[in-house]
Amino acid sequence: MSREKQAEPTYRERNSTADKALVILGMFSEERQVITGADVVDQLQVVKSTAYRYIQSLQSSGLIEENPESPGFRLGPRVFELARIARHGLGLSEAAGPILRELADELQETVLLTRRSETHVICVERYESRTPIRLSYERGQVLPLNAGASALISLAWESDRDIERLLEQAELTRLTERSTDDPAKLRDRLAEIRERGYAVTRGEVDPYVVGVGAPIRGADGTVVAGATVVGLEQRLTQDTIPKVAERVREATEAVSQRLRVLAS
Incomplete structure (x- = not known):
C-alpha cells in the first residue's frame, strides 16, 4: 500500500480530490438514495480512512448528511439549494x-x-x-x-x-x-x-x-x-x-x- 504524500497538495491534486467527491455524489440515484462508507470504499477502491475523509468533506459542505432512518448517508440541504440556483440559470x-x-x-x-x-x-x-x-x-x-x-x-x-x-x-x-x-x-x-x-x-x-x-x-x-x-x-x-x-x-x-x- 503506498504511503500518502505529506507535502502540500498542488492545485491540480486538490482538483483530483474534488473529482473523487463528484464520484461519490454520482453514486446517488432514484434507486439508491442512501450510500454507506463501505459503498464508497468499493466504488473508489481506497482504504476506509481515505473514504471517510472524502465523506467528511462532503458533510462539512452540506452536500451529504447522515441518514436518520438507517446507517449511511443521504444527499444534504446544500444539494437542494444548488438545484434551486441551477433552475434559475x-x-x-x-x-x-x-x-x-x-x-x-x-x-x-x-x-x-x-x-x-x-x-x-x-x-x-x-x-x-x-x-x-x-x-x-x-x-x-x-x-x-x-x-x-x-x-x-x-x-x-x-x-x-x-x-x-x-x-x-x-x-x-x-x-x-x-x-x-x-x-x-x-x-x-x-x-x-x-x-x-x-x-x-x-x-x-x-x-x-x-x-x-x-x-x-x-x-x-x-x-x-x-x-x-x-x-x-x-x-x-x-x-x-x-x-x-x-x-x-x-x-x-x-x-x-x-x-x-x-x-x-
Missing part, C-alpha cells in the same frame, strides 16, 4: 448554443461558455471547431479566478468592493509562468478589460494558447457569463485578434439579447 446554454457554435465554425477555433461561481470559473459548454486543441477547460471544469480570459471577464465588471472581496477570498493560482497571482496587477488588468470591452490573454491556463473573451449580460444588465475564443498563438496573432474580438463581442451581445427576450 436555465436558459444560458440554450440561448448561447446556436450563436457560439456558429462562431466556432466561422473562426475555426474552439469557443468556451463560462460563468463564475464565487471564487472559481466553471466551463458550462465547449464548442469545438474542426481544429480542436488540448485545453484545461473541459465541460464542467472548475478553474481559478485569476488566470485566462474566461476568468478575467467574469470578474472585470464587478464593483470595486466585490473585486476586493473576491481577490481576498480566492485562491490565486499560477497555472503557467504567464499567469499572475498579484492582486495589484490583476486590478490593473481588470480596469483595462473594462475600458476595452474584452479580454486577451496568452498562455495563462495552457501554454501557447490565446484566449479572447467578452461578457454576456443578463436581463438586468449584469454580467452573468462569458464567451471566449481559444486557439494556438500561431493562429490567434496580433493581426487577427482585433477581428476575433469584434466577432466575440457581436456574439456575446446577441446572446445577451436572447437572455433579455427569455426574461421578458
